[in-house]
Every structure is written in C-alpha cells, then in structure tokens.
Amino acid sequence: MRAFVVLRGDTDSLPITDWSTNTDEHSPATAIVDLAAIRHNARVLQDRAGGADLMAVVKADAYGHGGLPVARTLHEEGIRHFGVARLDEGIRLRDQGIADRILVLEAPSPEHLPHYVEHSLDLTISSTRTAADVARLASAGAPVRAHVKVDTGMGRLGLAPDDVTEVVSLLADTAGIDLVGLWTHFATADVPESAFARTQLERFESVVDKVGAPFDRVHAANTGALLTLGARAHDFAAPLVRTGIALYGLTATPDLEPRLDLRPAMQLQARVTHLKTVSAGTPISYGAQWRASQRTRIATLGVGYGDGYPRLCSGRASVRLGGSLCPVVGTICMDMCMVDVGPPNQDPAATVDVGDEAILFGPSSPSVHDVAQWAETIPYEICCGVSPRVPRRYVQPEEKAESAGAVQLSSSERSP
Known part of the structure; x- marks a missing residue:
C-alpha cells in the first residue's frame, strides 16, 4: 500500500493508483526507482x-x-x-x-x-x-x-x-x-x-x-x-x-557483478530532520551503547527499521551526506537513525542542514550490497524490505535520480 509519485512528462505508462496517504512530499524517506x-x-x-x-x-x-x-x-x-x-x-x-x-x-x-x-x-x-x-x-x-x-x-x-x-x-x-x-x-x-x-x-x-x-x-x-x-x-x-x-540491477553476490553491465534501479534516501552538537561522552539512542568521542555534530535522519532500514546496521553502516560517507551511530530506531557528521567546524558538519538528503543506498556507495553485508543478509531482502510506507518516486528515462520536479497526482486524478 503505497503512494506513487511521477515526474513531469508523459504519465500514460505510470501508475495512478492511490494506495496510501503518504506522499513523497510529506515523507522524510523516499525510494527513487529509475x-x-x-x-x-x-x-x-x-x-x-x-x-x-x-x-x-x-x-x-x-x-x-x-x-x-x-x-x-x-x-x-x-x-x-x-x-x-x-x-x-x-x-x-x-x-x-x-x-x-x-x-x-x-x-x-x-x-x-x-x-x-x-x-x-x-x-x-x-x-x-x-x-x-x-x-x-x-x-x-x-x-x-x-x-x-x-x-x-x-x-x-x-x-x-x-x-x-x-x-x-x-x-x-x-x-x-x-x-x-x-x-x-x-x-x-x-x-x-x-x-x-x-x-x-x-x-x-x-x-x-x-x-x-x-x-x-x-x-x-x-x-x-x-x-x-x-x-x-x-x-x-x-x-x-x-x-x-x-x-533491478543487482546480483546475488558482489562477485557476480562484473559479469553483466547492470544498473541498480533503487535509491533509498532520507531527509535530515534534526541537527545538534553534542559534547564528548554524550550517549546516542537506545541502550546508550555509543558515546561521542569528541564534540560532534549529530544528524537525525527520518528513516528507521520501520521503513526497512535494518536495525542490524546499527554501528556498522554509513550513509552519504553532504558529499561524504558518514557513520550511523547509536541504535537504529523504528522511525529514525542518527549519523555522525563530524566536528562542528569541519565539513560536512559545517554545511549539512535540516532538510538535506542522505543516501542510504543507491547506484554508488553505499550500495545495496553494502547494506546487505552490514545487515548480514542478501540484497533481495534489503530491496523487498523497504516498507510500503516509503513512497516510490519513478524517474523517467532521461532523468537523473536526483532530478527535481516531481509531482504528486491529486486525488481526483487517481483511480480507486
């Protein structure tokens, strides 16, 4: 049960079924399908x-x-x-x-x-x-x-x-x-x-x-x-x-990837919903198992295991944010996870802002294979596990995954 979001242009070959009230505009997490x-x-x-x-x-x-x-x-x-x-x-x-x-x-x-x-x-x-x-x-x-x-x-x-x-x-x-x-x-x-x-x-x-x-x-x-x-x-x-x-651009194992020129079709991304600077020793998330080793900028992302981002990635995964790979710290929650973006006066911490998009996996690093390895599973489970509450944004053939201009079909344009 999910909402479908399409890019401006020819929509004849794209779905217009409203399976959810969740939209790309309102959700902090989005799966882009190329x-x-x-x-x-x-x-x-x-x-x-x-x-x-x-x-x-x-x-x-x-x-x-x-x-x-x-x-x-x-x-x-x-x-x-x-x-x-x-x-x-x-x-x-x-x-x-x-x-x-x-x-x-x-x-x-x-x-x-x-x-x-x-x-x-x-x-x-x-x-x-x-x-x-x-x-x-x-x-x-x-x-x-x-x-x-x-x-x-x-x-x-x-x-x-x-x-x-x-x-x-x-x-x-x-x-x-x-x-x-x-x-x-x-x-x-x-x-x-x-x-x-x-x-x-x-x-x-x-x-x-x-x-x-x-x-x-x-x-x-x-x-x-x-x-x-x-x-x-x-x-x-x-x-x-x-x-x-x-x-879908994947193989069962990374060693099979060179055998075909495939392009991964899904990118999972989430917005920064909160930023704060914490002092050394500050614990982050459930269990207080991770503590900052220095004064650190922490970004909270609006994605968690309820969206299909595996809890087992806690303390193992990285996301791409502000042009850098940043580690996921603390325990991944149902609806959120936290990322260490580094010392406050250095990039990417100095430039990352609320509303910025972090890439959890996509065609480049981190990949679905990376997330699967962190979660001790296979890429099939990672793709299938992306929750129905995460809207899918469908990118048309000559568009880039990060392209702007997505439109949400109004309720009057959707079939029941």
Missing part, C-alpha cells in the same frame, strides 16, 4: 539470453520496486512473460491491465484453482495431487494453462523426476489443459562452477528427453544460471530465462 535503469537491465539480459525469451519475475511488488510500473516498463521492452509468487499478485496485475502471460510460481490451493481460469493465469503443477485436481477442473469445462515443475534438487516444490512422465501423460490426455511449460529451479546456480547446479541441470535435461516436447516453453535458467552455467541452462526448444534480481 525506470531507465530497468530498461537498460532488460536489454542487457535479453542480449545475454541470446534467442531465449525472458520471464520477468515481479513477485513481492517487483522486489520492492513496484510491480505495476515495472511490468509496464518491461512490456514496453518486449517482455511478454511475467512470474509472480502468489495468486493475489497475479490477480492484481490483471486488474491493473497487464495482459501478458503471468505464471504463478507457488503451489496452488485446490479451492483457488478456478481463480486461475477466471484471471487467465498460468499455474504450477508441483505434485501428483495438484495434477489430479487440475484434471478434474479442466474436465468440467474450464481451460487451464499449466507449467509442470520438476524438483531436481531444490527440495522445495516440484515433482520427483520419476513421476513427471505419468503426470504429463495425465495432463496431456485431459481436454482443456494446455501444457505451456516444463520447468525447474536451481539451488546453487549463484555459485560459479557449482557441481550441484550442473547435476540439477543434467537431471532436468534427462526429464526433458524422456517426456518429449508437448510443452510450449521449457525453462530452467534463472539469473544465476544465466551468469554461471551459460547457454546450456537455456538450450531447449522455445526456452525461457526467468530473471528477477538482475532486472
């Missing part, structure tokens, strides 16, 4: 995928970037396949006008199967039980588009390789079922030279050879496999490459 970067990343990935089409994974509100504006941008780049995690995500995109193919990656509940038909969503067959449920639904006259998932070693969802042939035969013999996909998912493809990833691929190749080709699409490669296993991971007839994190 749609030009997402376009660039899509083109880079399409080039790397060769002749394979992309399935853009836009689950979890496009990894926190905004499912609708991202999907619309990627459609303009020629992408016609999307992946979401949950049924409600697929329905939301349909209701917002996305007409391309949408695969729901989760295992469907039997009672929810009619909704897949109603909203023209592709579903995942991940068990013999689901296959039987879908066969009964299709026999009743409801057409179903199904992707059969094979568990080649992820251990999460999917049919055992030995069960695939029987399930495919059942589905192929049932009128009303369109077998549109056969797929698997890698557990260790983000690790270069992973023997287990190669083992999974060999298992999947064996299944593909055994069942033949009754499918419209065969897909195994995710972003990691595209980078580490190469073309073999999508060397199938009519392949898809499912890509998520790379669309």
Whole structure:
C-alpha cells in the first residue's frame, strides 16, 4: 500500500493508483526507482539470453520496486512473460491491465484453482495431487494453462523426476489443459562452477528427453544460471530465462557483478530532520551503547527499521551526506537513525542542514550490497524490505535520480 509519485512528462505508462496517504512530499524517506535503469537491465539480459525469451519475475511488488510500473516498463521492452509468487499478485496485475502471460510460481490451493481460469493465469503443477485436481477442473469445462515443475534438487516444490512422465501423460490426455511449460529451479546456480547446479541441470535435461516436447516453453535458467552455467541452462526448444534480481540491477553476490553491465534501479534516501552538537561522552539512542568521542555534530535522519532500514546496521553502516560517507551511530530506531557528521567546524558538519538528503543506498556507495553485508543478509531482502510506507518516486528515462520536479497526482486524478 503505497503512494506513487511521477515526474513531469508523459504519465500514460505510470501508475495512478492511490494506495496510501503518504506522499513523497510529506515523507522524510523516499525510494527513487529509475525506470531507465530497468530498461537498460532488460536489454542487457535479453542480449545475454541470446534467442531465449525472458520471464520477468515481479513477485513481492517487483522486489520492492513496484510491480505495476515495472511490468509496464518491461512490456514496453518486449517482455511478454511475467512470474509472480502468489495468486493475489497475479490477480492484481490483471486488474491493473497487464495482459501478458503471468505464471504463478507457488503451489496452488485446490479451492483457488478456478481463480486461475477466471484471471487467465498460468499455474504450477508441483505434485501428483495438484495434477489430479487440475484434471478434474479442466474436465468440467474450464481451460487451464499449466507449467509442470520438476524438483531436481531444490527440495522445495516440484515433482520427483520419476513421476513427471505419468503426470504429463495425465495432463496431456485431459481436454482443456494446455501444457505451456516444463520447468525447474536451481539451488546453487549463484555459485560459479557449482557441481550441484550442473547435476540439477543434467537431471532436468534427462526429464526433458524422456517426456518429449508437448510443452510450449521449457525453462530452467534463472539469473544465476544465466551468469554461471551459460547457454546450456537455456538450450531447449522455445526456452525461457526467468530473471528477477538482475532486472533491478543487482546480483546475488558482489562477485557476480562484473559479469553483466547492470544498473541498480533503487535509491533509498532520507531527509535530515534534526541537527545538534553534542559534547564528548554524550550517549546516542537506545541502550546508550555509543558515546561521542569528541564534540560532534549529530544528524537525525527520518528513516528507521520501520521503513526497512535494518536495525542490524546499527554501528556498522554509513550513509552519504553532504558529499561524504558518514557513520550511523547509536541504535537504529523504528522511525529514525542518527549519523555522525563530524566536528562542528569541519565539513560536512559545517554545511549539512535540516532538510538535506542522505543516501542510504543507491547506484554508488553505499550500495545495496553494502547494506546487505552490514545487515548480514542478501540484497533481495534489503530491496523487498523497504516498507510500503516509503513512497516510490519513478524517474523517467532521461532523468537523473536526483532530478527535481516531481509531482504528486491529486486525488481526483487517481483511480480507486
């Protein structure tokens, strides 16, 4: 539930749904999403995928970037396949006008199967039980588009390789079922030279050879496999490459970054809401665990773990403020954090003022990878964790992230 803010110019391809009363103008924290970067990343990935089409994974509100504006941008780049995690995500995109193919990656509940038909969503067959449920639904006259998932070693969802042939035969013999996909998912493809990833691929190749080709699409490669296993991971007839994190300009680990010319699409920033000078020995924030070692200027930022800035970054992180990297000091609070900007008579302390913007992460240092390392997690969690109360400001293709001129659509211009 968030407000959408757009830059002046063509707004036809941008969302106008008011999901919150919070606005870029009123909120001390803002996430800027560069749609030009997402376009660039899509083109880079399409080039790397060769002749394979992309399935853009836009689950979890496009990894926190905004499912609708991202999907619309990627459609303009020629992408016609999307992946979401949950049924409600697929329905939301349909209701917002996305007409391309949408695969729901989760295992469907039997009672929810009619909704897949109603909203023209592709579903995942991940068990013999689901296959039987879908066969009964299709026999009743409801057409179903199904992707059969094979568990080649992820251990999460999917049919055992030995069960695939029987399930495919059942589905192929049932009128009303369109077998549109056969797929698997890698557990260790983000690790270069992973023997287990190669083992999974060999298992999947064996299944593909055994069942033949009754499918419209065969897909195994995710972003990691595209980078580490190469073309073999999508060397199938009519392949898809499912890509998520790379669309947003990131890789699972920093060491994979040099393998693609990606541009991070999100920048999280927060305004200075308070400034004060403290004497040596003054404690800052909950627990009084940090104390100033000298007379110091402290800037309070209007962002905290309630906005998705991890509490575990306390005493570890830095932000960019006044042109310098400044350490976060004291415990990060739900709505605020504090930054040491140095001695009062020196820069940046001498020039930083209330209302100035601090960058918590973005395309340059500090990066999402930096925050993930400080928080002992992965970049996926940092992007997905940016709270819905943080407005997203969408930057148009030739604009810079720091560009002025953002406008908030009035309530009369928004759809319900």
